[in-house]
Amino acid sequence: MSATITETLRKVDLNTVEDAHQYDFSSLTPYVHPPETKKDLPWAELVTLDLEDYGRPGGKERLAKQLEHAVHHVGFFYVKNYGLTDEQVQQQFTLAKAFFDLPTEEKAKYEVDYANADYNGWRRAGRSKISTARDNVEIFNIPKFTQDFIGKYPQPELVKAHLPEIEVFAKALHSNVVLPLLRLFAIVLQLPDEEYLVKQHTYEKKSEDHFRYMIYRKRTPEEHAASGFGQSTGHTDLGTVTLLFRQPIAGLQILGEDGNWTYVSAQPGTITVNLADTISHLTGGWLKSSVHRVVAPPEDQWQYDRTGLLYFARPHNDTVLVPIDDSPVLKAAGVKTRFEEPVTMEQWVKAKQTLQLNPEIAAKKYAEAGDGTVEVIGGFKDRRYK
Numbered sequence: 001m002s003a004t005i006t007e008t009l010r011k012v013d014l015n016t017v018e019d020a021h022q023y024d025f026s027s028l029t030p031y032v033h034p035p036e037t038k039k040d041l042p043w044a045e046l047v048t049l050d051l052e053d054y055g056r057p058g059g060k061e062r063l064a065k066q067l068e069h070a071v072h073h074v075g076f077f078y079v080k081n082y083g084l085t086d087e088q089v090q091q092q093f094t095l096a097k098a099f100f101d102l103p104t105e106e107k108a109k110y111e112v113d114y115a116n117a118d119y120n121g122w123r124r125a126g127r128s129k130i131s132t133a134r135d136n137v138e139i140f141n142i143p144k145f146t147q148d149f150i151g152k153y154p155q156p157e158l159v160k161a162h163l164p165e166i167e168v169f170a171k172a173l174h175s176n177v178v179l180p181l182l183r184l185f186a187i188v189l190q191l192p193d194e195e196y197l198v199k200q201h202t203y204e205k206k207s208e209d210h211f212r213y214m215i216y217r218k219r220t221p222e223e224h225a226a227s228g229f230g231q232s233t234g235h236t237d238l239g240t241v242t243l244l245f246r247q248p249i250a251g252l253q254i255l256g257e258d259g260n261w262t263y264v265s266a267q268p269g270t271i272t273v274n275l276a277d278t279i280s281h282l283t284g285g286w287l288k289s290s291v292h293r294v295v296a297p298p299e300d301q302w303q304y305d306r307t308g309l310l311y312f313a314r315p316h317n318d319t320v321l322v323p324i325d326d327s328p329v330l331k332a333a334g335v336k337t338r339f340e341e342p343v344t345m346e347q348w349v350k351a352k353q354t355l356q357l358n359p360e361i362a363a364k365k366y367a368e369a370g371d372g373t374v375e376v377i378g379g380f381k382d383r384r385y386k
C-alpha cells in the first residue's frame with residue numbers, strides 16, 4: 001500500500017514547548033532493536049496479509065479468504081505493507097525509548113487515574129505481582145487526536161514536541177490497517193454492507209482507541225527466578241484488534257486450540273494483529289479473541305529491555321455489544337449474545353479496565369468467585385490462563 005494517510009495534519013502549537021530543538025531526532029539516542037534469540041523455540045505459524053493487495057482487483061476477496069481460518073481459529077496474524085516507512089516506525093521506537101528514559105518523578109506527573117479506570121498517561125511498573133516478584137512493565141497511552149481528547153491529558157515536553165508525527169502515525173494505523181481489516185472481517189462474515197464494522201469505528205466519533213509505548217525492563221537472573229520466569233498470565237485484550245510492531249525479544253506466546261503455547265516471531269516489516277474481546281462480542285464469539293501472554297525471554301536476551309509500540313482499536317463508546325444479526329455465517333453458527341443485559345462499549349471498557357488497572361480489585365473478585373473466573377459486567381466472565 002502506498003502511503004495513504006488521508007487525514008490532514010492538525011496544527012500543533014509547538015511554541016508551547018520550551019526549546020523544542022532539544023527533542024529533535026538528531027538529539028535523541030536512536031532506538032536499536034536487540035538481536036533475535038539463537039534459541040530454537042516453538043514458533044506459531046501465522047498467515048501474513050499483504051495489504052498492498054487490498055487495492056487490487058479481487059484483492060479484498062483474496063485477503064478475506066486468507067483470513068478465514070486465522071480469525072475463527074487462531075486470532076493472530078501478520079500484516080505487511082501498511083503504508084508507514086521504516087524511518088517513521090524507527091522514530092516512534094526512539095520516542096518510546098526517550099520517554100521511558102525520563103526520570104520517574106517526571107513520568108509521575110502524567111500518571112494514569114487507576115481508580116477511575118482512566119488509562120491514558122503513564123502506568124508505572126510494579127503494580128501487580130507475578131509469583132513473588134513485582135511486574136516490570138511500564139506503559140504510556142496516548143488517546144485519539146479528536147476533540148473529545150485533545151488537551152485533556154497533560155503530556156511531557158518530549159511528547160508534545162513530536163505530537164504531529166505521533167498523530168500522523170496513529171491515524172495511519174487506523175486508516176491503513178484497522179479499517180481495511182474491518183472490511184475484510186465483513187466479507188468473511190458475508191455481511192450485506194461491507195462498511196458495517198467501519199461505521200462503528202470511525203475516527204472522529206468518540207471511542208477509546210489509543211496508541212501505546214510499552215517497555216518490559218530487563219531483569220536479573222534472581223528477578224527472573226522470583227517471577228517464575230513469567231511476566232503476565234494468559235489474557236484476552238478488550239477491544240476490537242490490537243496492533244503490535246515487530247519486537248525481536250521473544251516473549252509473546254499464543255494459546256492454541258490444542259492447549260499448547262507457541263511464540264510469535266519477529267517477522268521483518270510486519271505488524272502482528274490479534275483479535276480482541278469486542279469483535280468477539282459483536283460476533284457471539286465466532287471471531288476469536290485470542291488468549292496470549294508475555295513470558296521471560298530466553299537467556300541470550302536477558303540483557304535487553306523489550307520496547308513495544310502498539311495501537312488498540314475499539315468501536316464507538318455507544319456501540320451495544322450484541323451479535324450482528326444479518327450475517328449468514330453467524331446465523332448458521334447459531335451464535336448468541338454473551339451478556340445477560342445490554343452492555344455498551346463504554347461500560348465494557350470501564351469494567352474491564354477497572355480490573356486491569358487495579359490488580360487488588362481483580363484478585364479480590366477472583367478469590368470471591370473461587371473458580372478461576374471473574375465477572376466483568378452483565379454476566380460475562382473472564383478467566384486467567386496459565
Ligand SMILES: [Fe+2]
Nearest residue numbers: 235236237292
Ligand atoms: Fe494483551
